[in-house]
Amino acid sequence: MKCHECNGEKFERRVVELSTQVGDHVVVDRSVRLPVCMHCDAFVVPSSVLEMVELRAALVAFLDAPRVTGEMLRFARKALGSTQTELAARLSVSMESVSRWEREERPMEPWVPLAVLGLVRERLMPAPENVELKKTA
Numbered sequence: 462m463k464c465h466e467c468n469g470e471k472f473e474r475r476v477v478e479l480s481t482q483v484g485d486h487v488v489v490d491r492s493v494r495l496p497v498c499m500h501c502d503a504f505v506v507p508s509s510v511l512e513m514v515e516l517r518a519a520l521v522a523f524l525d526a527p528r529v530t531g532e533m534l535r536f537a538r539k540a541l542g543s544t545q546t547e548l549a550a551r552l553s554v555s556m557e558s559v560s561r562w563e564r565e566e567r568p569m570e571p572w573v574p575l576a577v578l579g580l581v582r583e584r585l586m587p588a589p590e591n592v593e594l595k596k597t598a
């Protein structure tokens with residue numbers, strides 16, 4: 462393995478600080494350890510890691526921002542890997558509604574950020590294994 466910046470060959474695994482712009486906020490993530498070049502501090506964020514960082518950024522933005530903006534909704538949708546049509550289907554609304562919320566042409570009803578938060582949480586924390594729901598007689 463060689464550093465893409467300086468061609469250095471010595472790396473050290475350490476916590477990196479990853480900042481993600483979410484609407485008019487920045488989410489700072491210090492939960493990732495990556496090999497960092499010991500000569501120039503450069504590192505590469507693998508796409509699988511970036512995917513989780515974006516989902517966590519969406520989660521924190523939705524939980525902590527005073528208001529979920531249209532830009533934040535768009536960010537969360539993309540972090541989920543969904544098109545407007547796909548998100549609309551999961552929320553049982555029209556694609557036009559999603560589009561208008563994202564462009565802030567229409568305010569989101571209070572349930573919308575909660576439902577999207579649920580989708581983000583579900584992706585970050587899959588249902589536990591070996592636990593099943595059964596209907597009682």
Ligand SMILES: [Zn+2]
Pocket residue numbers: 464465466467468469498499500501502503
């Ligand atoms: Zn380097």
